[in-house]
Amino acid sequence: MLTDWSEALEAESLPVDPTSAQQLAAAARVTARSSHDKHDMTLLLDVLGLPADPDTLTALLPLIPETGDAPTMTTPPATPLTFSNPVQELLDWATAHPATAVRNRANRITADLAELTERRDTEAAQREAEEKVARAKAELERAQEELRTVKAGTRTTAAAPTGARTGSGSGRSREELAAIRSWARENGHQVADLGMVPRRVLEAYDAAHQDSARKAG
Helix, strand or coil: CCHHHHHHHHHCCCCCCCCHHHHHHHHHHHHHCCCCCCHHHHHHHHHHHCCCHHHHHHHHHHHHHHCCCCCCCCCCCCCCCCCCHHHHHHHHHCCCCCCCCHHHHHHHHHHHHHHHHHHHHHHHHHHHHHHHHHHHHHHHHHHHHHHHHHHHHHHHHHHHHHHHHHCCCCCCHHHHHHHHHHHHHHCCCCCCCCCCHHHHHHHHHHHHHHHHHHHCC
């Protein structure tokens, strides 16, 4: 057991990041000695992020104290550790503490921190989604306004040639165009009720009326 403890201290004295397999194994043995039973040990290993596969649990089972009290062995002075996060340092100390009450409190604090972290991340994701929706709505409104502007411009542009065709597309009034259509139908020409009168019909109409004018003169 002293050998295992020496290995644990040696692992703890190594840099925290990256964690080697030797460090993980030593930390798992220390956790097993601080556990009540297999279930308690499994929970602790999971909270600490240590291996908890069946083979590892089987190897650690003999290290669990039968009564859950502090292990009866000579413990050398604890080696000070250097942590960048004081809260994590305190949690690591409490999780490995021989007293059950301290370990339980560490587990509760760890669970509360995990819940708070999840809630913070959820709220942050919700805010980000709401901002994306707001930006998408604003972009949609701008696109709809541009579409309305384009449609209004198209109607204005298309209305001008239509009026010109109807009123004076060929330099003739509506009444004159109506008379030309009537004359064309009477003389065997096919013309539509609306739209441009074919040029050949206009030319035929002009020629016929010029002849009539010359005869009348």
